[in-house]
Amino acid sequence: MSRIGMSLTQDAEADRDDFNSDIGYDGCCSCFISPPCSWCMHPGNPRNQEEDDECWEPDDFAARIGARLEKLRATLHENIDRKLAA
16 A cells, blocks of 8 residues: 555654564454554554554655666776776
């Protein structure tokens, strides 16, 4: 689940990582035994994050792509220099 033009904040991403490693999708709601359960209440549960505006920030897609392209250019030039030096 994600929002178009938005990405999870670093804190929300860390919460989601905790959820996936601690509880994950293998776990399930146990509210029928003792509501509310830890699965439902976990801040990293994607269902909870989808509804929480504080978990999201605008995604600057152009900046992310620009940074990746710059890294690729640097790697390409390093590889070319290595080949020419050999």
